[in-house]
Amino acid sequence: MAGELSSVCSKAIGDAKDDLNHLSSEIWKNPELAFQETHAHNVLTDFLENKGFKVERNYIKKTGFRATYGSGDGEGVHVCVMCEYDALPSLGHAAGRNLSSEASVAAALGIQAAIKQQQKLGKVTVLGTPATEGGGGKLDMINEGCFDGIDFAMLAQPLNENIAAPVTLNILRVRVNYSGKAAHASTQPWEGKNALDAAVACYSNVALMRQQIKPTWKINGIITNGGLKPNIIPEETEMLFYLRAPEQTDLMFLQQRATACFVAAAKATGCEVNFEFLDKPYHNVVHNSVLANLYKKHAEALGLQFSTDEEVLQCSTGSTDVGNVSHVVPCVYPAFDIKTQAPIHTQAFTEASSAPEAQQPVLQCAQAMAMTALEVMQQSTLKSDIKNEFETIDAVHTPVIAGTNPFP
Structure with a gap:
């Protein structure tokens, strides 16, 4: 049969x-x-x-x-x-x-x-x-x-x-928003706080961090909003990152490391940061x-x-x-x-x-x-x-x- x-x-x-x-x-x-x-x-x-x-x-x-x-x-x-x-x-x-x-x-x-x-x-x-x-x-x-x-x-x-x-891999997604202050980029740039600088600094922080994480850990990101016009200092920017690791404990540690990158970029540029680790993480x-x-x-x-x-x-x-x-x-x-x-x-x-x-x-x-x-x-x-x-x-x-x- x-x-x-x-x-x-x-x-x-x-x-x-x-x-x-x-x-x-x-x-x-x-x-x-x-x-x-x-x-x-x-x-x-x-x-x-x-x-x-x-x-x-x-x-x-x-x-x-x-x-x-x-x-x-x-x-x-x-x-x-x-x-x-x-x-x-x-x-x-x-x-x-x-x-x-x-x-x-x-x-x-x-x-x-x-x-x-x-x-x-x-x-x-x-x-x-x-x-x-x-x-x-x-x-x-x-x-x-x-x-x-x-x-x-x-x-x-x-x-x-x-x-x-x-x-x-386990994956966790995070949306990062930087808030600064708009100003004319040529006439009075000192009046502004550049949220795009914060996003670029964040991206660079993450890129540097990759040198000191395990080969099996992954972090990928994009800038989804980088500003409106070149002559306006960006007041708001948005980024999206994917964090991945083989084990949940590894992913939690990577989450902490990434958070430090997000916060440091805000401090360096005088901007405010808000980030949200999105629901529905995959195991x-x-x-x-x-x-x-x-x-x-x-x-x-x-x-x-x-x-x-x-x-x-x-x-x-x-x-x-x-x-x-x-x-x-x-x-x-x-x-x-x-x-x-x-x-x-x-x-x-x-x-x-x-x-x-x-x-x-x-x-x-x-x-x-x-x-x-x-x-x-x-x-x-x-x-x-x-x-x-x-x-x-x-x-x-x-x-x-x-x-x-x-x-x-």
Whole structure:
């Protein structure tokens, strides 16, 4: 029966490959920013409903959704396949979320086909999670209890390597505002207090600080408002920084260091500073090794070759709200190679995410995800192993401080 169900699972994905490609293309051609993914929401929910899923549109958030198939009586295993579909400003799908959505939906089709053959396997939920790029749609869903009763969750990210358990970082976002005093920049500059000088000094402070922080810590920033006209001393400026680190304790220390940079720039220029550490910090992904090893086994059997380069394996792939989910339920979050050398978040990666060459690996990844779920559904000991590891690993960290000016 196990082999028969695997064949049914693979066939369902293969039979839908043209429709899945079209789905991915529709999302790619219509890039939408966080919480604005109306077209993606509609095409995904229509597709899943046409495939026999029970669909709840506008779920929790306007562009969120939930699609389910299978028994809801508690028997078997409840698998959640997450879907991401927001794009980046100006670059479009430079994170390849059109492919991520395609992989998730394809995996769900495979799992659904197996459940049709054997209802006692359990249930599959496709959870549409908007606003991964900073909006934290998954955090809203966690807070609403959307992951209650789920045994494990899955999602895959397009990349230029195959990695079963990629490293991700905790991230904290902070908005920094400097207030000075306007004056004519040529006639009476001494009457002004230059908020742009404060922003530039802050940026320089942070740049100098990078020399004395750990290589795994990251801090990136931009000036979002630098003034109005060259002949007016800027009275107000705004900056946005991302702080990242592998562990929460590291991130709190980096937060303190960055705060000192913000305050010092204000003191040096005579300006006032106000900074706010924004809500919805993302946590690092706690990969469940049972799930990651199962995924890798099935992916290799399908022809995917995984990187063995330690430098690649230890390099961060960024930050994601999948990390927050992984602290609530066991997760597998592999990266799959879409046959490009282009780095993520570039125009070249946007183009690669719509290329025909990406279709084979995305379907192989989807099959591996579906086979992973199917094996857990068929072997009760695996479900116990996954749960035991999740409960053993201390996934609870000291929360990062959010709010205004937490350090005087």
